[in-house]
Amino acid sequence: MGPDPAVARIRSAVRPGLTGDDRPVLVACSGGADSLALAAAIAFEAPRAGVPAGAVTVDHGLQPGSAQRAGETADLLRRMGLDPVRVLAVDVGRAGGPEAAARGARYAALAAAAGERGARVALGHTLDDQAETVLLGLGRGSGPRSVAGMVELRECWWRPLLGVRRVTTRAACAALELPVWDDPWNTDPAYTRVRLRAEVLPLLEEVLGGGVAPALARTAELLREDLDTLDALAAVERARLAVDGGLEATGTAALPDGLRRRVLRGWLRDAGVADLQAVHLAAVDALLVRWRGQGRVDLPGGAGVVRASGTLVLLPAPARDGAHEPEHEEPTA
Structure with missing residues (x-):
């Protein structure tokens, strides 16, 4: 039976x-x-x-x-x-x-x-x-x-x-x-x-x-397909815009909003920045789309991001003995 x-x-x-x-x-x-x-x-x-x-x-x-x-x-x-x-x-x-x-x-x-x-x-x-x-x-x-x-x-x-x-x-x-x-x-x-x-x-x-x-489960599945596609596109753009471990600022800034923020998020996570919140991502994004010569953006764990010579640069967390990386900021035009 x-x-x-x-x-x-x-x-x-x-x-x-x-x-x-x-x-x-x-x-x-x-x-x-x-x-x-x-x-x-x-x-x-x-x-x-x-x-x-x-x-x-x-x-x-x-x-x-x-x-x-x-x-x-x-x-x-x-x-x-x-x-x-x-x-x-x-x-x-x-x-x-x-x-x-x-x-x-x-x-x-x-x-x-x-x-x-x-x-x-x-x-x-x-x-x-x-x-x-x-x-x-x-x-x-x-x-x-x-x-x-x-x-x-x-x-x-x-x-x-x-x-x-x-x-x-x-x-x-x-x-x-x-x-x-x-x-x-x-x-x-x-x-x-x-x-x-x-x-x-x-x-x-x-x-x-x-x-x-x-209906909620179906919505999740449809949204996940779109997100996976966007993530794949962001990975391609991240590779294209990579400059010695950083990101080329002008080209990254020109990307559509959703794609640009995915590029930034993927770049920071690949570099080992944990516990990245929306407020951190918005501040890093401002170095691209609202650039006014602002200084370092602090990130969880002690790392930071600056814009220097047309590139977004990730500064690692300072060593425990007190040593720190110098800050390199891009001057305003």
């Missing part, structure tokens, strides 16, 4: 990624419906594709009984046939709040586990998660790349369920009689994403007549 439709849907979602990539897979599984359904599908499909598949469950140590629950999840994953299965205990700091700190610790542990095996990590993010991510990006005004949402495959991260609804993963778990653990944090209104899920999206569905989550 074949599998339950929900089970078949998730198996179909993971199958292309397994037949098209022979790297080992580690399923990141919390014990929730999304990651359990993903784990079950990969446990079924990976042997047929000839791909080694294991799993990792992370114990954040933030809730009572977390170690026992992680152990029970690991046992379930082993019974599915996944191998190896590891429990990774992490220390969660406080930077950025509990959600961000837990996410950072989890992703660091997962990336390290993947690196040990040359594997990719399968994550259970669904279409609903994608819609929430798009709304968060819109609300925070953090730029088009955040509104473009998550991608299916980037570096070691694989998200095969971005086209699958959350209700489908829960139905698959029910059909397979898998014991789902519902994280109480996922219903706590203290967290912004929970309120988006429980209040904002249902209201949008009601006001707009349904189909909001798929």
Whole structure:
């Protein structure tokens, strides 16, 4: 008779990624419906594709009984046939709040586990998660790349369920009689994403007549195509305008706004400038389009940018012993 439709849907979602990539897979599984359904599908499909598949469950140590629950999840994953299965205990700091700190610790542990095996990590993010991510990006005004949402495959991260609804993963778990653990944090209104899920999206569905989550996910996909194209064009322009590690000022200034700022952002990031914010980028851009002889623009980490002899020049952060680079500024005409 074949599998339950929900089970078949998730198996179909993971199958292309397994037949098209022979790297080992580690399923990141919390014990929730999304990651359990993903784990079950990969446990079924990976042997047929000839791909080694294991799993990792992370114990954040933030809730009572977390170690026992992680152990029970690991046992379930082993019974599915996944191998190896590891429990990774992490220390969660406080930077950025509990959600961000837990996410950072989890992703660091997962990336390290993947690196040990040359594997990719399968994550259970669904279409609903994608819609929430798009709304968060819109609300925070953090730029088009955040509104473009998550991608299916980037570096070691694989998200095969971005086209699958959350209700489908829960139905698959029910059909397979898998014991789902519902994280109480996922219903706590203290967290912004929970309120988006429980209040904002249902209201949008009601006001707009349904189909909001798929529409948001579709918008993210269309925007991501445009952004990828712009990034590729910016890389070509950055190579054309490169001058001894800097950028030729007049030619860069002549680029359209969106392309020019992408050239600047890529140049600074390639040079190792981390935590680049919009205010920093705007100040560097002003050296090109509003040039009035202004001096050095300070960047995160202590680096800086000046305009000298018709070129944007990146000055590295000063050495710890107090040595510093001289500032070379282009005189006004």
